Amino acid sequence: MPFVSLTDADVEAMLGELGLGSLDALFAHVPEDLRRHAFALPPGRTQLEVERELEALAARNDRAAGAACFLGAGAYDHHVPAALREILRRGELYTAYTPYQPEIAQGMLQALFEYQTMLARLTGLDVANASLYDGATACLEALGLAVRHTNRTRVVVDANLNPRWRDVIKTGAAGMGLTVVEVPGGGLAQGRDAAAPAAAVDASTAALLVPNPDFFGRYADLKALAQAAHAHGALLIGAAAPISMAIFEPPGAMGCDVACGEGQELGLGLSFGGPYLGFLAARKELVRRMPGRLVGMTVDSRGQRAFTLTLQTREQHIRREKATSNICSNQSLCAFAAGLYLAIMGREGLRRCAAACLAGVAALRAKLAAIPGVTLFPGTHWREFVFRTPLRAERVCELLAAKGILAGVPLAARFGAGIWEAGDVLVAVTEKRTAEEIDAYAAALREAVAAAR
Amino acid sequence: MELVFEKHSAASGAANVPDPGPEAEALVPPELRRAAPPALPELSELDVVRHYLALSRRQVGVDSVFYPLGSCTMKYNPKLCEEAARLPGFARLHPHAPDELCQGMLALLWNLEQRLCEICGMDAFTLAPMAGAQGEWTGLLLVRAYHRARNDARTEVLVPDSAHGTNPASAAMAGFEVRAVASNDDGEVDLAALRNAVGPKTAALMLTNPNTLGLFETRIREIAAVLHQAGALLYYDGANLNAICGVARPGDMGFDIVHVNVHKTFATPHGGGGPGAGPVGVKARIAPFLPAPRIVREGERFARAEASPQSIGRVGAFGGNAGILIRAYAYLAMLGREGVTRVAQHAVLAARYLAARLASDFPSAYDRPCMHEFVATPSAAILGKGVKTLDIAKRLIDCGFHPPTVYFPMIVHEALMVEPTETETKERLDAFVAAMHVIAAEAMATPEKLKTAPQNAPVGRVDEVKAARELVLTYDMAR
Amino acid sequence: MSTIPEELRYTREHEWVRVDGDVATVGITDFAQSQLGEIIYVELPPVGRAVAARAVIAVVESVKAASDVYAPLGGEVIETNAKLIEEPGGLNRSPYDDGWLVKLRVADPAEADALLAPDAYAAIAKE
């Protein structure tokens, strides 16, 4: 029998010690009729057989997994360093659980403390927690933090936030007592617009949540929004992309009180949508309202430096229905990996990675601009942008997929109605995309558009 | 040991990515440019590797020691499952890749849903929730949507006083008022108290079965009837599914909604605190409210569908922690029908055996047969020496064991919650028993030895009061 | 054995009250502080807030527990013990004097008569 360690002799001896005649007798107090179900599950298989099955299943995705990936919209095909993958396989780390016994969990605790420090430095804020589920739930939790801090319930959300993240905010809003007001953050042709979000903040507003870059890859200066929010006693929350902060002004420096978002790009790979990493950083003053685990530095009984979970009175296991969040198991190993990624990349590695995205986007935009029938939109684009052709976006993606290029996300087909049109494709260019792939992309698109004319 | 910020060597991170040259950054308008680069470590790859290996030596997991952490099901995490999740066809698959190109992935997830339905006795599953607590939250939003659709505005969720903290916290996050229901002297839900608490405002009762004391709720059918007669739903917190998996099904007991913790029952690793996954299963009448995306099968083809108009919406950016779900699928495929049942049988046997062998020094809080775990307390004699459960836990560390869960559930004074799981040998269980009795003897003879434990860990007892009082949450706050 | 001063009134939730004219001083009992253990954080209400009887007016935290403090009487917060923010341990050291939490201007001082007398509270604090 796989993965049970008691031998038949052990079972017999143990049952004997308990005065029981059979394994079934262990369940004697479970009502008999509840134990009669004949489970319709396939028979067990050997590791060899299961390995073959999984290899076959994985192989059926190979065309997508092996394509030149220009997909983004919340998950990005960045390089995962080999050293990171290697270290993540240390059994001591990944088979542990929540470090409630700090004396034998210093490895995870220190690594998470280092992660918290790196995220705080990167975002330009004071403190960061040790992970939330993903970028979408991090936004929801950030809004919850603002509500607790301000004792207000109205939150203003820039509609250029990732639509999936807006969905999650809507899912959670009613239960958390939030009134969500979505305001336009600028159309594709006009570029980003701070006027509407700023004007929507009033004296009953807990927070203004603004993406930077926005869903269309555009960066903006948030300082005026910070002023508008703070003038009304509201918090400014920046939903941000960590790698971009190597080059771009980080949320903290632009006046954000909280930064949150998706940390998948920090060495986590794609993995069909998860596990990823919700990050949340904030000013020191907000720390007691923060959701999620926090690791603190302290000393042990001998006076040596040591680490432990701290401020646990915010958390569900102590505070129950009054906790700052219900989160318990989180994405610790992903936070660990993100810290490790930043340590491997270092200042210069991360700068290059961020710059390579800028350069890749610029290169692809330049090539697409030269194709008759392709429309581009203005803005400071870091890793992503939208282009429009007269074809339906799904068709464009299909044609390019046939050439081994995952061209991007067809906005209308994937996300329904929005400020985009049927021909709009959201495309991402990471440091992994080569000049050849960019050339091939442009050539294939030129052909597709020409054929349709 | 040093922090990563205290080491310096020839930085090599730059070698990971080609330098696009200064023109790229010149594209950024000055007002958007970061003034000074973030202070990240600058280390050679070798030094990074050594740093993290040194960290891993200051950490224990299931792969290192017996880890009988109650309520957490710290079973062995099969390595094939790790390999499977890393196959490029899974690991490099973008969640926005078109369905036609991820048929293998979708088939796997669809099949996993089917198997979870069968194991739990449910009609439909969503794999989207990313942990047990998120499953609870999702489940309670389903409760809310279900009642709303019937024009029934119910505002209260009941939880036993022995419930895990996530239960009340999730209920509050889903907008419910939380009301605790007392346990009786047998450690089960007090039916009279339950009848008193249930009314037209009751939306649901959240229950683990076996409950958080490791005891099977023998009157589960009556509990379900009380709720259903009042128009309320019964929610199953699947944290303890390992005890009954392949033996009995929550759906047959009368539960309407369940979440399972795949990082417990289905052997996916705990990751030092996550990630796990918390799929949610429901009876047919609740299925229309499930979150997007739904995985559907059309003949031999699989697709992701948007949810129905009645859906609660989305609970995460994508479809859940797919990388974790792959591991769970692989585990179930290896176990198969008999294997699943064997898991529950051996998990219960191991717990029952430990409870019996420890009883003289660590009597169970309830004198009843336990399921896959049990809650014990140090004997009166031990407590009389001024020794606390915490001291026993710390001394166990010196003996080479991870301590059990301590101080949970809150209704048991000085609780020690032990869950051995099915993956330990009898020799290991016996060694644990021996260590516990030695510690009990030490508590009587040399209690100081316990109070100053651990002595053999990477650090001595950690000062949690100082940590909370002098908050140092980043390296910069320390300076 | 915890101390229970004779001149104070008490609640089942382990608050004490000292009524002086229309001003009620509120804190938590010696028993409560000993149960909580070393107190590391105290959250106090803003001065001027109107509170109903039994509403939460403060939160007292140790490392492993957090306890809400309820207003034994309705009224308006007129002063809070800011020293506790700096030194929450004052609450452990001197729960009835230096460790007071909040002063309320009460609407009806006679409400205090309905609170527990020391001997009645002593019976509760033994449990």
Ligand SMILES: Cc1ncc(COP(=O)(O)O)c(C=O)c1O
């Ligand atoms: C009884 C019980 N319920 C719920 C949970 C929450 O699950 P998770 O940590 O996966 O969110 C846990 C686990 O930690 C638990 O033990």
